[in-house]
Amino acid sequence: MGIELKQQTRLSQQLVMTPQLQMAIRLLQLSRLELLDTIYQELEENPALDEVAEGISPEDQTEEHSEPPSDDVPSEKEVTIEEKINDDIDWSNYIDEYNSPGNINFEIEGKDGPKYEAFISRRESLSDHLLWQLLMTSPTEEEKNIGSLIIGNLSKSGYLDIPSEELVRMSGSSSEEKVSQVLTLLQTFDPMGVCANNLSECLIIQALHLGFEDSVITDIIENHLHHLENKNYNAICKALKAEMEEVLFAVNVIKGLDPRPGRQFNSDEDVQYIEPDIYVYRLEDDFVIVLNDDGMPRLRISPFYQNAIDNDQKIAESVKEYMQEKLRSATWLIKSIHQRQKTIYRVMESITKFQQEFFEKGVTYLKPMVLRDVAEDIDMHESTISRVTTNKYAYTPQGIFELKYFFNSSINRIHGEAIASASVQERIKLIIESEDPRRPYSDNKISKILEDGNINIARRTVAKYREMMRILSSGKRRQL
Numbered sequence: 001m002g003i004e005l006k007q008q009t010r011l012s013q014q015l016v017m018t019p020q021l022q023m024a025i026r027l028l029q030l031s032r033l034e035l036l037d038t039i040y041q042e043l044e045e046n047p048a049l050d051e052v053a054e055g056i057s058p059e060d061q062t063e064e065h066s067e068p069p070s071d072d073v074p075s076e077k078e079v080t081i082e083e084k085i086n087d088d089i090d091w092s093n094y095i096d097e098y099n100s101p102g103n104i105n106f107e108i109e110g111k112d113g114p115k116y117e118a119f120i121s122r123r124e125s126l127s128d129h130l131l132w133q134l135l136m137t138s139p140t141e142e143e144k145n146i147g148s149l150i151i152g153n154l155s156k157s158g159y160l161d162i163p164s165e166e167l168v169r170m171s172g173s174s175s176e177e178k179v180s181q182v183l184t185l186l187q188t189f190d191p192m193g194v195c196a197n198n199l200s201e202c203l204i205i206q207a208l209h210l211g212f213e214d215s216v217i218t219d220i221i222e223n224h225l226h227h228l229e230n231k232n233y234n235a236i237c238k239a240l241k242a243e244m245e246e247v248l249f250a251v252n253v254i255k256g257l258d259p260r261p262g263r264q265f266n267s268d269e270d271v272q273y274i275e276p277d278i279y280v281y282r283l284e285d286d287f288v289i290v291l292n293d294d295g296m297p298r299l300r301i302s303p304f305y306q307n308a309i310d311n312d313q314k315i316a317e318s319v320k321e322y323m324q325e326k327l328r329s330a331t332w333l334i335k336s337i338h339q340r341q342k343t344i345y346r347v348m349e350s351i352t353k354f355q356q357e358f359f360e361k362g363v364t365y366l367k368p369m370v371l372r373d374v375a376e377d378i379d380m381h382e383s384t385i386s387r388v389t390t391n392k393y394a395y396t397p398q399g400i401f402e403l404k405y406f407f408n409s410s411i412n413r414i415h416g417e418a419i420a421s422a423s424v425q426e427r428i429k430l431i432i433e434s435e436d437p438r439r440p441y442s443d444n445k446i447s448k449i450l451e452d453g454n455i456n457i458a459r460r461t462v463a464k465y466r467e468m469m470r471i472l473s474s475g476k477r478r479q480l
Contacts (some may be wrong), residue, residue: 017262028343028384031391032277032292035337039297042333048326049333052298126158126194126265127151133189139182146171146182150321158194158262159202159410193261199227206257216242216250218390228254231478276350276395280359287352287359291341299334301327347388350377351406357405362398364427366420368410413454424455425465432471437479 021352030038037038043049093463134147149171153162168176186195188432192209196202203221212218217239220228227235228251279290305323308315354373357365371382371389389403410418435441441449443462451455466473 008114011341015090018334020332023332024339025387026307026338027333027336029387029390032275034391035340036295036297039299039333040339042329043297043299046330046333047304048323049330050300050302052216052300058158124265125260126154126156129265130154130186130189130194135187142174142178144369146174146179147186150179150186154195154261154262156266157260158191158196161194163197168263174234191258191261191264193258196257199259202259202261203254206255206261208251212253215218216240216246217253220247220254229476231476274393276393276400277345280348280352280397281394282359282397287356289345289348289352297329299337301330301334305453310403343384343388344392346378346380347374347403348394349387350374351403353377355406359397364423364430366406366423366426368408368418370407414451415454415458419455421465424450424457425469427453427455428462428465429469429471432466432477435477437477440474440477442474 027035027038031126045049056094124452130151131148134144134151139147146167149167150160153160153167155161160183160465162170164176164179167179167183168174170241171179179353183195187193187205188209189195193202193206200221207213207215207217220236224236224239227233227239230305233244233247236242237244241248275292279291279292281288281290305327309320309323309327344442351369351374352359354369354377355367371385374380375382387408392403394403405422408420408422411421412418427450428446431441431446443466444459446462446466447457447459450462463473471477
């Protein structure tokens with residue numbers, strides 16, 4: 001059998017990830033803040049991309065930039081200098097300064113200077129706060145070095161991350177007694193309980209500061225924190241030979257102590273406000289969907305670059321290729337943003353259609369839904385729906401929710417249609433909120449209550465949902 005080479009024509013289709021498609025996919029999965037950062041970065045790097053001024057349409061602004069100057073308008077204006085006394089000068093202050101023996105400076109309103117409203121205050125850190133208190137004690141150079149070493153090894157919660165032996169080794173020539181002395185001094189600083197080695201020591205420092213020395217409070221902290229965690233107050237009473245009222249008083253005091261004294265200086269604890277990407281409003285018997293364009297810059301192609309390419313001016317080939325590349329990048333960005341907004345709108349429109357009862361009545365009426373349902377409804381791929389619903393939030397009549405929230409697994413009912421898992425979690429939360437605090441429901445009891453409500457769910461599933469909502473077990477929820 002001979003081997004020979006032949007040429008054949010074959011027609012086939014394949015998916016090619018063009019730069020435009022790559023940009024569209026990348027923008028689709030960005031959150032609102034990430035999208036704004038990407039747009040402003042592109043505005044800085046791409047000279048062919050312009051931002052339209054507020055209140056002016058792109059067409060009007062293009063005409064404004066492209067309009068040539070009129071011949072009737074003189075190119076130069078006659079400049080006249082007028083000598084005029086400034087009426088804002090306070091002559092009485094001027095005379096007083098002239099007659100005074102020393103120099104006195106007076107500020108005139110309207111003088112150019114920094115606007116104090118433009119200054120941004122920097123939040124004080126835990127290290128700065130402790131170092132300031134250390135310097136107020138007029139420490140020696142050795143004490144200052146030891147104190148800086150201790151403060152530099154604190155965690156965000158205010159605990160000391162390394163043992164005392166390591167501090168002595170790192171301090172060099174300082175003795176163990178000197179390091180212990182400085183550490184004891186730092187433990188008296190604000191916030192109270194800082195520089196402790198563990199939770200028990202942190203709570204003891206705060207209790208001693210409040211004057212509870214050699215009391216039931218300190219005994220519980222030192223020896224019975226595990227009973228306190230499990231709310232086993234009878235075991236505490238038996239071990240300390242104390243009355244229940246005395247133990248309950250001590251427990252209430254311990255609850256008022258701060259187990260993480262450094263968190264008030266931790267920037268990670270700041271409240272993060274969510275700005276929704278889309279709004280869903282109730283208008284009579286229908287729902288209206290509005291995209292959130294507040295703060296979103298309006299983009300257009302730079303008329304200067306566009307005219308330079310269209311008029312075929314004498315431009316070097318390398319410069320022309322650079323301009324064409326930037327124009328293509330700007331055009332792709334604008335089209336990708338429009339496609340992103342259009343896709344988000346269509347996805348939210350489909351979600352509103354499937355979850356209409358949720359928008360009307362609340363979380364307990366949320367229906368089970370998967371990405372495939374929306375993908376088939378708007379004729380898109382599931383991966384596209386997954387990208388659209390990631391890190392996107394919607395403002396609804398029931399509150400602000402991430403778009404992923406509307407996609408839930410189904411829980412079977414004894415009779416009737418299935419119910420969404422989020423609705424079951426909401427019902428578990430409502431059951432726990434209505435229980436008697438002295439006799440809270442166990443997971444098995446909650447499972448039976450749900451079964452009476454036509455929801456078939458196992459005890460371990462109740463425990464899983466309860467832990468997902470960060471709700472304690474029945475033993476730890478019990479109150480006396």
